[in-house]
Amino acid sequence: MTPLLPTEEWIRELPKAEVHLHLEGCVPHEMVRRATAPAGRATAPAGRAAPLVPAAPPTITNLSQLLTYLDWSCGLIDQADQLEQIAYAITTRAKHSGAGHVDIIVNPTHWPHWQHDLKAMIDALDAGLRAGQADHGTTTALCISIKRNQTRSEALELVDTLLELAHPRVAALSIDGNEANGAESHNSRFAPAFERARHAGLRRTAHAGESSGPEGVREAIELLGAERIDHGIRCLEDPQVTALVAARGIPLDICPTSNVVLGVVRDLANHPIKQLRASNIRCSLNTDDPLLYDIDLAGEYERVAEAFHYGTDELGEMARVGLESCFADEDRRFTLLKHLDDYLSG
Numbered sequence: 252m253t254p255l256l257p258t259e260e261w262i263r264e265l266p267k268a269e270v271h272l273h274l275e276g277c278v279p280h281e282m283v284r285r286a287t288a289p290a291g292r293a294t295a296p297a298g299r300a301a302p303l304v305p306a307a308p309p310t311i312t313n314l315s316q317l318l319t320y321l322d323w324s325c326g327l328i329d330q331a332d333q334l335e336q337i338a339y340a341i342t343t344r345a346k347h348s349g350a351g352h353v354d355i356i357v358n359p360t361h362w363p364h365w366q367h368d369l370k371a372m373i374d375a376l377d378a379g380l381r382a383g384q385a386d387h388g389t390t391t392a393l394c395i396s397i398k399r400n401q402t403r404s405e406a407l408e409l410v411d412t413l414l415e416l417a418h419p420r421v422a423a424l425s426i427d428g429n430e431a432n433g434a435e436s437h438n439s440r441f442a443p444a445f446e447r448a449r450h451a452g453l454r455r456t457a458h459a460g461e462s463s464g465p466e467g468v469r470e471a472i473e474l475l476g477a478e479r480i481d482h483g484i485r486c487l488e489d490p491q492v493t494a495l496v497a498a499r500g501i502p503l504d505i506c507p508t509s510n511v512v513l514g515v516v517r518d519l520a521n522h523p524i525k526q527l528r529a530s531n532i533r534c535s536l537n538t539d540d541p542l543l544y545d546i547d548l549a550g551e552y553e554r555v556a557e558a559f560h561y562g563t564d565e566l567g568e569m570a571r572v573g574l575e576s577c578f579a580d581e582d583r584r585f586t587l588l589k590h591l592d593d594y595l596s597g
């Protein structure tokens with residue numbers, strides 16, 4: 252029997268976490284537009300009609316285009332209060348989607364004004380996140396990310412900086428960027444940084460199986476010691492890697508709309524989430540870059556429910572994976588999982 256589709260309200264209220272969200276994809280376009288104004292770049296010169304900065308974010312269709320846009324847009328953000336506002340708004344949207352906790356990926360290479368003053372950047376984000384927690388009850392953790400095109404020593408340097416700062420808001424080391432660039436195995440280059448992070452007690456998450464195939468997923472697990480895989484969907488191209496992910500219980504942070512927008516899958520109906528779950532792989536739902544795709548977390552649950560006729564059981568299971576795999580502290584995770592149990596049994 253086909254289960255009844257859960258209502259929009261049920262989905263919004265479902266206790267959940269978001270574990271795959273980039274700060275870079277949370278910069279409001281209006282802020283980008285305003286940031287161009289002081290240099291006179293917001294509008295066209297006199298006599299020309301079209302503004303140089305479009306009224307809406309650009310239409311992104313692939314990963315390299317996305318990364319280029321992020322370098323440009325985040326490069327305009329140079330004030331601490333801008334970072335604070337971006338961070339605070341993440342907690343507001345989380346609240347609206349029923350997310351009690353958010354892990355936020357931050358890649359310093361996209362933020363030239365802050366890359367070499369990470370303490371100031373994290374302090375500014377922390378101020379916004381603290382205010383957000385006070386107002387909305389949403390907890391958050393930062394996952395500071397290496398970019399795939401960085402060197403071994405740059406990656407180690409980033410870890411050393413994080414260990415020196417020992418900021419309580421930073422929970423994890425992450426890696427993202429385009430894995431399709433370059434033929435050499437990128438993962439072996441970053442293994443020492445991840446090992447140092449692990450040794451120091453930082454959690455580890457890695458983008459793989461999006462712009463890389465199943466081998467990228469295997470390496471993220473075996474060489475980087477990733478506890479979670481961001482995307483990971485292409486593990487299905489190799490039955491052995493699929494079995495490895497399932498056997499280790501490594502959760503995949505699935506971002507359905509992002510996968511469609513960036514052309515990783517043709518459309519939502521062809522998204523492999525059903526095959527992944529049927530292969531006993533733990534999957535959570537996430538937005539990746541919500542403001543660029545004009546989506547929110549609850550909306551992703553709705554779209555997936557509709558596409559695959561998922562009922563409350565399936566959505567509850569994916570919410571559970573998100574909560575189990577988030578980097579909130581133990582007490583908080585326990586509390587949120589209890590909320591989920593109560594919600595599902597009530």
Ligand SMILES: [Zn+2]
Binds near residue numbers: 271458481
């Ligand atoms: Zn991502």
